Amino acid sequence: MIKITKNIAINENEIEEQFIRASGPGGQHVNRAATAVQLRFDVANSASLPDAVRERLVHLAASRMTEDGVLIVEARRFRTQDRNRQDAINRLVKLIRKAARKPKTRRKTKPTRASKERRLRNKRRRSEIKRMRRPPPIDKS
Numbered sequence: 001m002i003k004i005t006k007n008i009a010i011n012e013n014e015i016e017e018q019f020i021r022a023s024g025p026g027g028q029h030v031n032r033a034a035t036a037v038q039l040r041f042d043v044a045n046s047a048s049l050p051d052a053v054r055e056r057l058v059h060l061a062a063s064r065m066t067e068d069g070v071l072i073v074e075a076r077r078f079r080t081q082d083r084n085r086q087d088a089i090n091r092l093v094k095l096i097r098k099a100a101r102k103p104k105t106r107r108k109t110k111p112t113r114a115s116k117e118r119r120l121r122n123k124r125r126r127s128e129i130k131r132m133r134r135p136p137p138i139d140k141s
Contacts, residue, residue, distance in 0.1 A: 002089065004096045010048045015092070016040040017085065022076040036076035039088040044069025049096070057099035071095075 002010045022036035043049065043057055043065070061071050073095075075088035111119075 002093065004093055005100050008048060008050070008053065008096065008100060010041075010046070010096070014041060014046055014048060015089075017088075019081055022084075035079055035081050035084055036074065037081065037084045037088050039073040039075070039085075039092060041071045041073070041092060042069065043071050052102070053096070053100050056103075057096060060099050061095055 002012060002015075004010060016039070018038045018040070019034040020036045020038055021034050043054060043061075046054070049057065057071070058065060058069070064072050066072065071092070073088045073092050075084040075091065077087055078084050
């Protein structure tokens with residue numbers, strides 16, 4: 001079990017890992033060793049996630065989701081499978097924790113009287129500056 005929050009834990013058999021060849025530095029060894037990990041987590045069919053968290057997770061990780069609702073996390077930062085695997089799991093946990101936080105509801109506020117007066121004073125000052133830049137009016141008398 002992977003503990004996400006005190007209420008949410010994911011069973012390890014819900015996560016599918018696949019090791020692939022990583023690009024980048026490593027010399028000739030990089031072409032032979034499959035050290036990068038591709039972690040797949042079926043968000044749409046996971047029994048571990050509450051519906052509200054599932055919806056927020058789908059919204060947060062939209063670019064990393066497949067059409068079937070599977071979240072794909074790739075890790076290739078390190079040169080060993082074990083460290084990349086741990087990195088991918090940590091990133092998944094971090095993402096689910098972020099989705100588990102309920103966003104604050106926005107309360108409408110009105111600008112204060114002083115802020116309205118400041119805004120209008122600044123507008124008048126700016127208008128005066130621009131008016132002074134204009135050429136003087138030509139008398140037609």
